[in-house]
Amino acid sequence: MSDNITKKIMLYFPECETESPIVYHLVKDYDLMINIFRAKVTPEEEGYLVLDITGSDGNIHQATEWLQSLGIIVNETDKGVKWDQNRCVQCGSCVPHCPTGALSIPDRSTMEIRFESNKCIECLSCIKVCPYEAVTSIF
Amino acid sequence: MKTVAEINEKISSGRAVVLTAEEVIDYVDKKGLEQAAKEVDVVTTATFGPMCSSGCFLNFGHSKPKIRITEAWLDDVSAYSGIAAVDLYLGATQLRHNDPANLDYPGDFRFGGGHVMEKLIAGKEVQLFALSYGTDDYPGRELRTRFTIDDLNQAVMVNPRNCYQNYNVAINASDKPIYTYLGYLKPHMKNCGYSSAGQLSPLLNDPFYRTIGVGTRVWLAGAQGHVYSEGTQHSPTCERGVLGVPSEGAGTLALTADMKKMNPEFVRGVSLKGYGVSLSLGVGIPIPILDEDMLKQTTIRDRDIKAQVIDYSTDYPQRTGKVLGTVNYEELKSGTIELNGQKVETGSLSSYAGARKIAAILQEEIRSGKFLLSQPISPLPFEQSMKPMKEIG
Ligand code: SF4
Ligand code: SF4
Numbered sequence: 001m002s003d004n005i006t007k008k009i010m011l012y013f014p015e016c017e018t019e020s021p022i023v024y025h026l027v028k029d030y031d032l033m034i035n036i037f038r039a040k041v042t043p044e045e046e047g048y049l050v051l052d053i054t055g056s057d058g059n060i061h062q063a064t065e066w067l068q069s070l071g072i073i074v075n076e077t078d079k080g081v082k083w084d085q086n087r088c089v090q091c092g093s094c095v096p097h098c099p100t101g102a103l104s105i106p107d108r109s110t111m112e113i114r115f116e117s118n119k120c121i122e123c124l125s126c127i128k129v130c131p132y133e134a135v136t137s138i139f
Numbered sequence: 140m141k142t143v144a145e146i147n148e149k150i151s152s153g154r155a156v157v158l159t160a161e162e163v164i165d166y167v168d169k170k171g172l173e174q175a176a177k178e179v180d181v182v183t184t185a186t187f188g189p190m191c192s193s194g195c196f197l198n199f200g201h202s203k204p205k206i207r208i209t210e211a212w213l214d215d216v217s218a219y220s221g222i223a224a225v226d227l228y229l230g231a232t233q234l235r236h237n238d239p240a241n242l243d244y245p246g247d248f249r250f251g252g253g254h255v256m257e258k259l260i261a262g263k264e265v266q267l268f269a270l271s272y273g274t275d276d277y278p279g280r281e282l283r284t285r286f287t288i289d290d291l292n293q294a295v296m297v298n299p300r301n302c303y304q305n306y307n308v309a310i311n312a313s314d315k316p317i318y319t320y321l322g323y324l325k326p327h328m329k330n331c332g333y334s335s336a337g338q339l340s341p342l343l344n345d346p347f348y349r350t351i352g353v354g355t356r357v358w359l360a361g362a363q364g365h366v367y368s369e370g371t372q373h374s375p376t377c378e379r380g381v382l383g384v385p386s387e388g389a390g391t392l393a394l395t396a397d398m399k400k401m402n403p404e405f406v407r408g409v410s411l412k413g414y415g416v417s418l419s420l421g422v423g424i425p426i427p428i429l430d431e432d433m434l435k436q437t438t439i440r441d442r443d444i445k446a447q448v449i450d451y452s453t454d455y456p457q458r459t460g461k462v463l464g465t466v467n468y469e470e471l472k473s474g475t476i477e478l479n480g481q482k483v484e485t486g487s488l489s490s491y492a493g494a495r496k497i498a499a500i501l502q503e504e505i506r507s508g509k510f511l512l513s514q515p516i517s518p519l520p521f522e523q524s525m526k527p528m529k530e531i532g
Contacts, residue, residue, distance in 0.1 A: 089187065089407060089419060090492035093322050095474070096330040096484035108472055111491035129323045131189070131409045131488070132419075133249075 006054040008118055009064075010080055012073040013047035020070060022049075030063040031055055037122040038080055040139050048139045050080045050122050080122050081137055083115035088134035094126040103135075143350075143514045146180045146427050150508055155180040157505045159498040160339045160426075160437055167438045172431050179428045181505055181512065182437040184341040185358075185497035187421040188334050188489025189320070189409045192300035192371060193231040195256060195398055198292040199267065201225055206279030211269040212236060213255050220269070224277060229255060231418035245318045245413025253418030254408030256296075259288045260360070261403040294398035296359065300370040302422055304342035304389035305446060308333045308466060308476075310483065313452035318413020322486055324451060330484040331448065331476065336494035337441045337468035341424035342390050344437045346383045348375070350426050352515025357394055358423035358501045360405035363510065364396020374525035381443040382436055386465065390519065394422065405497065421493060423501035427512050441468035448478060458527070 011022075026032045032055040041047045053060060064074050083103070090113045094103050102119035103126055105111055115135075126135045149155040156179050158166055163182050167175045197218075207224040211217070215236045218227040233252035240246050258265055269282040288294050310331040311317045311324035318324075321332030337343070345351045355366045370391025377387045405421030428434045447462045454461040466476045471485050504510035 089490045091188070091490045092487045093332070094486070096486040097323065105474065108474065110495065111472065111487075113492070128412055129486075131411050131417075132407055133410065 003056060004054055005057055005060065006052055007060060007076065008050070008052050008079065010075040010078055011047075011049040011051070011067065012075065013049075014071060014073070015045055022067070022072075025066070026053065026063055030059045030066070032059060032063060042139070048080065078138070079117045079120060080139060081117070081120050081124070081127070081135060083117075083135050087132055088113055089132055091131070094130050094135065097125040097129050099123060099125065140430050141180065141428065143427050143429075143512050147511050149180055150505055150511055153506070153508055155505060157181045157183060157425075157502045159495070159502055160184045160344050161495065161498065163434070163437050164338070164440050167434065172435060176428060176431040176434045179434060182344065182426045182428060182434075183423060183498045183501040183505065184336075184339055184344045184426060184437075185421070185423040185494040185501065186302060186336040186340050186489060187405065187419065187493030187497060188336070189411075189417045189419045190298055190301050191232050191320070191417045193256075193296070193298045193418045193420060194252070195229050195297065196293065196295045197227050197229065199225040199227070199286070199290075200292050202279055202282055202284075204279045205277045206269060206271050206282055207274055207277035208269040208282075209271045211267065213267055214250070214258070214265050215268075216250070216252050216255050218252075231256065232415055234416060240415075241413065246415075247412060248410045248414065248416045250410075251408065251416030253416050256398070256418055257403065257406050257408040259294065260398055260401045260406045262287055262289075288399055296362075296364070296394075296396050296398045296401070297367075298370075298392075298394045298420065300372060300391045301394045301420070302341050302370070302392045302424070303335070304340070304346070304375075304391065305385045305444065306333065306335050306388055308446050308448045308471065308485075309451040309455070310448050310463065310478070311452045312450045312463070315452075317452050318411070319451045320411055320414050320417070321451070321488055323412060328478060328481060328483055330486060332486050332488055333446060333471050334488040335446070335468065336489055336491055337444050337472065338439055339491070339494045339498055341422065341426075342392070343384050343439055343444055345426050345433075346379070346385060346436060346439075348390060348519040348521060349433060349436075350429065350515070351392070351424060352518045354513060354516035355424065356511070356513040357392075357396070358421075358425075358497065358504070358510065359394055359396035359401070360421050361402030361500075362396040362398070362400035364394055365513070366392050366515070367395050368393040369519045372525050373520065374523060375520065376522050376524040380445050382439050384439055384444055386445040386447060392519075405493070419490075421497045423497045425501060425505060425510070425512055441472060442470075444468045446471065448476075
């Protein structure tokens with residue numbers, strides 16, 4: 001298991017593929033460990049799923065191709081929670097509410113804010129407390 | 140001893156030595172007070188946080204036919220029109236028409252007066268809707284138009300209260316979460332909220348208002364404005380600690396400047412969940428180093444500035460006067476404080492990083508001769524306290 005890697009990905013289902021038990025197949029057919037952060041189906045029947053997948057590089061690659069063959073868009077760069085550096089005034093109000101340290105103040109002498117999207121579990125706490133709409137959810 | 144006029148001469152000739160309120164601490168440590176006082180001319184201070192007591196006067200020029208506005212909305216936010224025909228006053232905490240406020244608790248308060256000001260300064264278009272009863276000389280009864288700040292004759296920011304000298308720290312000792320203007324507070328004192336730039340904050344570097352008074356030129360969101368009065372709730376008679384620095388709210392300033400000259404980066408609408416809307420504003424104030432005493436005041440550091448921790452679930456709203464404890468800004472800025480043996484996470488509402496940036500911008504403007512200092516025309520009151528409301532019946 002030592003060569004396992006973990007990737008955070010966002011899946012977008014243009015018209016919901018809910019017919020297919022995707023997570024089941026990811027686990028069973030591709031031997032992946034799945035950690036779902038957030039899922040949503042909009043009234044327009046679009047769907048979003050943000051998850052961590054852990055497994056071998058090859059399996060992740062094949063799983064990604066399988067998902068794409070179903071018409072699902074696999075996004076490895078964009079995440080469901082976005083932090084806009086220009087809107088952030090660096091107040092730090094969100095920091096005590098972020099459970100994972102994704103939003104943090106690495107240097108307490110400058111008090112500048114850092115956002116690390118790979119640490120974000122999309123709990124949405126920061127969106128509730130940010131007074132400047134600097135953090136938003138894309139769905 | 141130096142005078143403001145002498146310092147201005149040095150600024151004009153590009154020879155002034157200007158440090159930020161952060162830099163001056165180490166500088167004096169290294170050089171000693173006596174030597175440093177000879178060298179340093181100006182120390183820049185700053186703060187960037189929500190200032191609920193903010194607003195602006197706008198003049199629109201006359202419509203054809205003329206209208207004497209009696210009710211008005213800017214992007215659906217009500218503006219006060221009980222002044223001259225086409226003058227309006229817009230307040231930062233005014234909600235947008237039909238905002239459900241806290242009916243659906245906690246409300247989101249996405250847009251209000253502060254956001255309209257942010258839009259104006261960013262050069263964006265804003266809608267004006269105005270009504271009147273009509274008169275012989277002002278027959279217009281209704282008006283709907285769009286404008287930008289460039290279309291206005293005047294757009295003047297006024298902050299009846301700004302730059303609170305110090306402020307308390309909000310905590311929640313109850314068993315339910317609460318929403319305050321110092322942020323969302325989890326139950327059982329899990330986190331706390333504060334709002335001050337600490338060692339960079341203007342009135343903490345001039346705690347006895349020796350150089351900051353009525354008429355002092357200030358940097359207000361990039362524009363050169365001035366102190367026009369003591370701020371509302373100015374109450375300098377309070378508990379003071381190291382170097383005479385207050386450990387309570389204490390002094391405040393009333394500021395004004397031309398909005399047309401402001402930088403949108405430092406004027407930001409604020410939405411506080413469950414509480415309301417406000418405006419965050421960047422302020423920078425230069426302190427002339429007249430002598431050693433004045434320099435010493437500016438060496439105040441975070442660990443020597445104290446703030447009181449107050450329970451916003453009961454003691455604050457009920458005005459019991461109870462204080463749960465005292466902490467300093469070094470502890471607050473570290474991310475956790477300790478209260479009654481319990482670790483409490485801290486979050487700030489005002490931006491220290493933003494205040495640093497402003498202090499550096501002002502430093503550069505003074506160094507390059509763009510920003511001159513002014514001598515106050517009258518001092519701020521030094522002895523007075525805040526009275527509670529008189530309630531009859
Ligand atoms: S969504 Fe949650 S985990 Fe992500 S940054 Fe915001 S508070 Fe942190
Ligand atoms: S609360 Fe918002 S503005 Fe403040 S540091 Fe966090 S993301 Fe930035």
